[in-house]
Amino acid sequence: MKRILIVVVLSMLVCSTGLAQQTTNDTPATKEDVQKYLDAVHSHDMMKQMMAAMSGPMHKMVHDQFVKNQDKLPADFEAHMNTMLDEMLQGSPWDQVEEAMMPVYQKHFTKNELEALTAFYSSPIGQKVLREMPALMAESMEVTMPLMQEHMKTVMDRLQQRLADALKESQSSKPRPALKN
Numbered sequence: 001m002k003r004i005l006i007v008v009v010l011s012m013l014v015c016s017t018g019l020a021q022q023t024t025n026d027t028p029a030t031k032e033d034v035q036k037y038l039d040a041v042h043s044h045d046m047m048k049q050m051m052a053a054m055s056g057p058m059h060k061m062v063h064d065q066f067v068k069n070q071d072k073l074p075a076d077f078e079a080h081m082n083t084m085l086d087e088m089l090q091g092s093p094w095d096q097v098e099e100a101m102m103p104v105y106q107k108h109f110t111k112n113e114l115e116a117l118t119a120f121y122s123s124p125i126g127q128k129v130l131r132e133m134p135a136l137m138a139e140s141m142e143v144t145m146p147l148m149q150e151h152m153k154t155v156m157d158r159l160q161q162r163l164a165d166a167l168k169e170s171q172s173s174k175p176r177p178a179l180k181n
Helices: 002-021 031-040 045-067 077-090 094-108 111-122 124-173
Strands: none
Touching: 031 045, 031 094, 031 111, 045 077, 045 094, 045 124, 111 124
């Protein structure tokens, strides 16, 4: 009887220890879980690479604007703007950005989800995704920038037309001062 009781107690102990160690699907992610994920995706380096990749299309946008308005702008405008743009991108506070993102990741991902993401990005295909991401971003910006610029031009033209119409309507609805003889 004592042996059966000991076996039952030990079995319950082993089972309860196993249950206590399991994490549920909704266990909140810790800061350490987020940091492991950010390390796996090389987030600091990735942000720098993305900024470098985006720099080319942004320089092209500055160039296009300069060419359109070069008769109204100083000769060194494009070079000055490109230098300012590069300094702005290089001076970005990457460490502070990463630290500020921690609670956002903790809000949107559980411990298990971050572990799965970390495992994926640690795999060969995950590493390829990370290697290709800067080029994907740069090429995407290059092909979408003209579309977005055209759309913004259309939006701005419509806004300006509506403003002009509203001003015109406002002027026509005001009573006109009487003419003196």
